[in-house]
Amino acid sequence: MNVLILNGSPRVGGNSSLLIEQMVGEFEANGVRAEVVSVGAKPVRGCIACNACATKGRCVFDDLVNEIAPRFAAADGLVVVSPVYFASPNGSLISLLDRLFYSRNYDVRYKVGAAFAIARRAGTDTTFDVLNKYFTISGMPVASGDYWNNAFGRQKGEIEADLEGLRNARVVARRMVFLMRAIADAKSNYPALLAEEDRVWTHFIR
Numbered sequence: 001m002n003v004l005i006l007n008g009s010p011r012v013g014g015n016s017s018l019l020i021e022q023m024v025g026e027f028e029a030n031g032v033r034a035e036v037v038s039v040g041a042k043p044v045r046g047c048i049a050c051n052a053c054a055t056k057g058r059c060v061f062d063d064l065v066n067e068i069a070p071r072f073a074a075a076d077g078l079v080v081v082s083p084v085y086f087a088s089p090n091g092s093l094i095s096l097l098d099r100l101f102y103s104r105n106y107d108v109r110y111k112v113g114a115a116f117a118i119a120r121r122a123g124t125d126t127t128f129d130v131l132n133k134y135f136t137i138s139g140m141p142v143a144s145g146d147y148w149n150n151a152f153g154r155q156k157g158e159i160e161a162d163l164e165g166l167r168n169a170r171v172v173a174r175r176m177v178f179l180m181r182a183i184a185d186a187k188s189n190y191p192a193l194l195a196e197e198d199r200v201w202t203h204f205i206r
Contacts (some may be wrong), residue, residue, distance in 0.1 A: 009038075018166075035071060039096050072108070073106040084122075116169065118150065118152070145171045149168065151169070
């Protein structure tokens with residue numbers, strides 16, 4: 001099994017990286033391969049709603065989004081970690097997630113998702129909410145911890161004093177492993193439950 005981790009911080013070795021290290025340690029200790037991709041400092045442009053991906057099967061802008069797509073398709077879980085920017089995730093990360101989820105031509109249902117927001121003081125709740133919506137609109141189960149998935153620190157290394165936040169990162173990683181394995185077993189044992197009703201679209205402007 002493998003997990004893709006997107007680091008939305010532009011800082012090398014910053015607080016987001018330190019939290020991710022806690023999760024990677026848990027994944028590897030439980031036999032799950034973790035790949036970390038740094039996104040925060042990359043020049044990722046936003047979606048222009050051209051819908052070319054609907055016919056091409058990939059985004060028309062051939063950048064980090066198309067590089068990550070096959071790794072997301074192959075992953076059993078996705079972790080997204082972001083610092084807080086004006087009570088929202090990093091802009092490059094948002095642009096990447098918009099295009100990654102919209103342009104995909106593969107099924108992400110039942111991949112396990114988890115998000116973390118890191119701030120000096122405030123804005124983690126709204127950032128956490130934004131990130132979780134990518135999972136919940138896509139049929140991805142969300143791994144929860146013993147508290148909302150946030151951690152605190154401003155300068156590099158300050159997060160190491162947030163023992164509760166770092167513990168929660170380890171808890172979430174272990175629960176992701178449990179869910180990923182349980183889902184893999186369920187797919188084998190209960191394939192009929194994977195059947196879906198036909199999609200119905202309700203448009204309020206006609």
